[in-house]
Amino acid sequence: MNRQRFVALGTCALAGLPRAARATGGLDVADPGPAVSVRVLLASGSFAGPEPIDAWHFGWSGRTYRGSFANAALPDGRSALVNVVPLDAYLAGVISSEIPSGWPDAMQHAQAIVSRTYVLGRLHPDKPYDVVASESDQHYSGIEGESLAGRAAVDSTAGTTLTYLDAPAHVAYSSCCGGRTADAGDVWGVWFPYLPSIPDPHCFGTPNYAWNADIPLANVAAAFGAPFAGIGALRAVRLESNGPDDRPRGIGFDGDRSSFETTPKAFRAALGAAVVRSTFVRSLELGRAGSLAVTGTGRGHGVGLCQWGARIMAYDGASAQDILSFYFPGTALGHAQPERERGHAG
Ligand SMILES: [Zn+2]
Incomplete structure (x- = not known):
C-alpha cells in the first residue's frame, strides 16, 4: 500500500465534517451515539464482595465505582466481579488513570478518542466481560481515578472515534515508543495500513524513553528452560535488526554446543515487562558477573499512539486530530458505532 495515500487521506479528514466541527479541530461532533454500557472485569477467583451504595454506585476494595456490579462465571469455572458502567463514565475513569490530569488538553482529547475507539471494538455480548481494568486493556480505577x-x-469528544475508510479503526497505544513506533504486524501478526512503524522524534528524552537492565543469566536460563540450557556454555549474544526499521527482530544466544533464538517480544514476556520495559532493545552484552547488560528505549509494546510523544506534540501546539493523524496515518474522526449496534457482535 502507498503510505503517501494514507497520509493524504488523513489530512483531508476534516473536510467531510460540519463547519462547527472543523472550527474546533474536528472535536465538536454533536451526536453522542447510542447509550452503551461497558462490562469491566474487576476481579476473578476469590474476592471479597462489593458493597452496594445506591442505585448508581457501589464500593469495592476501597474504591467507589459508577454503574452496577454483576457476578459472572468465567469459562474456566472461576467466578468474576464485573462492573457494568456507562461508556462515558468508564472512559472518565480510564483517561485519568492512563495519563496525569495536568497533561495538555489536546493530549487528553486524543487519549479520550483512542480509548473510546479501543473499547467500542471490544464489546463482546457473548462473553462474560468486555475488558479488564488493567494494562491488558486499559487502566480503570472507578471514581477515585477520575479527574476534571x-x-x-x-x-x-463525546461520540467521537477513529475510523479508517469509514470503518472503526483498530487502535493501540503505549506509554513511550522509544523513538520509533512498532508495526502492529511485527508485534501481533496482524497488519493494518494505519499501524505502521514510524519515526517519532517527539518522545526523545522523556521520562520513559531510555532504560537499562542488568539481568542475571540464571534468570534468563530459568525463563527459557531446556531450550536455553541445551546450547551449553554461553559464548555470545546477538541482536538481529534486519527489518525495514531499526527495531530489533531477534535475539540470539550462542553457546559452545548450539544457539537459541528468540524475539524481543518473547524475551520481554519471559523476563517480565518491569525488567525489559519495551521490545525496542538497543544493545545486549555479556557482563562480567554472569549477567546480561541490556539497554533499550520506550515502555510498552510501542504500537500506535505514543503517550509521551503525544504529550510533547500537544505542548508544541498540535491539536488532537494532528496527534491522531501522526500516530494513525490515514485515519479520520467518526462517530461511535459499537459492534453490537451494527449487528456484528461475536
Ligand atoms: Zn514515541
Missing part, C-alpha cells in the same frame, strides 16, 4: 481534565476530555 479527564471528564472534560470525555465530554468534549
Whole structure:
C-alpha cells in the first residue's frame, strides 16, 4: 500500500465534517451515539464482595465505582466481579488513570478518542466481560481515578472515534515508543495500513524513553528452560535488526554446543515487562558477573499512539486530530458505532 495515500487521506479528514466541527479541530461532533454500557472485569477467583451504595454506585476494595456490579462465571469455572458502567463514565475513569490530569488538553482529547475507539471494538455480548481494568486493556480505577481534565476530555469528544475508510479503526497505544513506533504486524501478526512503524522524534528524552537492565543469566536460563540450557556454555549474544526499521527482530544466544533464538517480544514476556520495559532493545552484552547488560528505549509494546510523544506534540501546539493523524496515518474522526449496534457482535 502507498503510505503517501494514507497520509493524504488523513489530512483531508476534516473536510467531510460540519463547519462547527472543523472550527474546533474536528472535536465538536454533536451526536453522542447510542447509550452503551461497558462490562469491566474487576476481579476473578476469590474476592471479597462489593458493597452496594445506591442505585448508581457501589464500593469495592476501597474504591467507589459508577454503574452496577454483576457476578459472572468465567469459562474456566472461576467466578468474576464485573462492573457494568456507562461508556462515558468508564472512559472518565480510564483517561485519568492512563495519563496525569495536568497533561495538555489536546493530549487528553486524543487519549479520550483512542480509548473510546479501543473499547467500542471490544464489546463482546457473548462473553462474560468486555475488558479488564488493567494494562491488558486499559487502566480503570472507578471514581477515585477520575479527574476534571479527564471528564472534560470525555465530554468534549463525546461520540467521537477513529475510523479508517469509514470503518472503526483498530487502535493501540503505549506509554513511550522509544523513538520509533512498532508495526502492529511485527508485534501481533496482524497488519493494518494505519499501524505502521514510524519515526517519532517527539518522545526523545522523556521520562520513559531510555532504560537499562542488568539481568542475571540464571534468570534468563530459568525463563527459557531446556531450550536455553541445551546450547551449553554461553559464548555470545546477538541482536538481529534486519527489518525495514531499526527495531530489533531477534535475539540470539550462542553457546559452545548450539544457539537459541528468540524475539524481543518473547524475551520481554519471559523476563517480565518491569525488567525489559519495551521490545525496542538497543544493545545486549555479556557482563562480567554472569549477567546480561541490556539497554533499550520506550515502555510498552510501542504500537500506535505514543503517550509521551503525544504529550510533547500537544505542548508544541498540535491539536488532537494532528496527534491522531501522526500516530494513525490515514485515519479520520467518526462517530461511535459499537459492534453490537451494527449487528456484528461475536
Ligand atoms: Zn514515541
